[in-house]
Amino acid sequence: MQEQTDQDLVKQSLRGSEEAFNELVERYRDRVFSLAFRMLGEAIWAEDLMQDAFLRAYTRLSLYDLNRSFATWLLNLTARLCLNALRDHRTQAKYIEQVAKGWNPELPTLEELFYERERNRTLHRLLQRLPPEQRAAVLLHYYEGYDVKQVAEALGSPVGTIKTWLYRSRESLREWLKQEGWGGN
């Protein structure tokens, strides 16, 4: 049986099919969660943001342009939600507090669940040092494979600004990786 396209599922979902929307969630939740985790740095926060992203997608599905990529639309939405969350200091403080308190001690850390190479962990930690906008640009460009114009569109910033952010971020990461002993490998 031929797999339905995202657009088919969106159309069905707009007609009220919950199954169709669930299928979209199933298809994209790993990508949305991963982007949120890389942006926010905390699994608990990323989990909540993933819920917000899908909820937002559901309520705004009628605004999605069927001629464009659903993945891009959803990831743009996720990136903007992450930026808003990072700008909201109260939300940030809440999650930092929850993480510090061991909010859900039964939930294993991602590192325990999924083995990541040491370098990936270092890179993930260093990513959190970048200013949120630069982090979003870097992740959309290098991690999600957007071109510079798409990143500019997603973040609502001029192409020149995105190029500068990418340049500065890559240079900062290069320096920090070197300081951590990963340079030139």
Place this chain on the structure above:
Amino acid sequence: MGDTNMNNCEQWEPALHDYSEGLLPPELADRVKAHLDSCEGCRQRLTEWEQVGQLLSELPMLPAPVVPLQVVQERKPLFHPSQVAALWFGIALPGAWVLHQLAATINWQVGAGQNWFLQGLSISPWFDSIRHWAERLTSYY
């Protein structure tokens, strides 16, 4: 002798970045390439930048927790967005129109001096108002 001076190389950096991203026009890309051919420092920098980009692209995708899917389900609004317009035009607006007509009728009753509160329990004014409604309705078309 190539451009090995550090200050000079720092000036090249933004162009070098755009070069590595394939964002430069051909003539400028040729100039950067010529500089790279003669500058070991910039070649090294370019390699390291490309490694950073490579590492970022290779960050593993993480499996999302399974539970939130149910939570998303629970947090969904009562009505699907596609139903909201139908509810609005099918129930809310007609309801508001009926209430408005009722208020207008009462107002007309009072304004016409037919204060039915003072007419005991007679319900005849209601029949008048219904007739009035019907007249108003039919006069629209």
